Amino acid sequence: MRNEPKHGYEIIKALEERSSGQYAPSPGTVYPTLQYLEDMGLVRADQEAARRVYHLTETGRTELEAHAQEVNAFWARFTEPDTSAAIRAEIGFLEDELQHLMRTVWGGLRNALNRDDQNTIRRVREAIEHSQNEVRRILTEPDSLRDNQE
Numbered sequence: 171m172r173n174e175p176k177h178g179y180e181i182i183k184a185l186e187e188r189s190s191g192q193y194a195p196s197p198g199t200v201y202p203t204l205q206y207l208e209d210m211g212l213v214r215a216d217q218e219a220a221r222r223v224y225h226l227t228e229t230g231r232t233e234l235e236a237h238a239q240e241v242n243a244f245w246a247r248f249t250e251p252d253t254s255a256a257i258r259a260e261i262g263f264l265e266d267e268l269q270h271l272m273r274t275v276w277g278g279l280r281n282a283l284n285r286d287d288q289n290t291i292r293r294v295r296e297a298i299e300h301s302q303n304e305v306r307r308i309l310t311e312p313d314s315l316r317d318n319q320e
Contacts, residue, residue: 177221178204189248 176184178200186194204224207213212230215222226234234241253261275294282290 175216175223175225177218177223181224188245192248 178197181204182195182197182200185200204213204215207230208215208224212227212233214225214227216225217223275298279291279294281287282294
């Protein structure tokens with residue numbers, strides 16, 4: 171919207187792209203926000219065909235420029251660090267394993283639920299809690315311990 175008018179769906183897609191897929195707002199978030207910005211005089215909505223197209227007003231541009239440092243700091247959080255191919259591959263593997271674990275847990279819990287097997291459900295929960303605590307321990311241990319283990 172800063173450079174050209176956009177309708178709501180285009181704004182949603184632009185935010186998703188700019189955040190590298192880390193944030194995809196829902197229409198229930200975007201449209202009330204656009205209405206609020208319009209009420210404040212920061213954007214103007216024009217009806218074009220079946221869609222409302224939103225334009226940044228001069229007041230909106232001035233406000234955006236006044237807060238440019240905060241806006242840039244916000245978007246900087248979404249820039250991807252310069253990571254090696256090995257690390258990206260490891261992260262991809264980790265994502266796949268987490269998805270596989272989730273399918274394993276929920277598939278097994280359906281069977282335990284059908285059998286009304288509270289003991290199995292509790293043991294699975296305890297195993298997940300143990301794993302979560304171990305991951306937290308690894309992520310929060312001092313760098314000196316991490317360096318000695320590599």
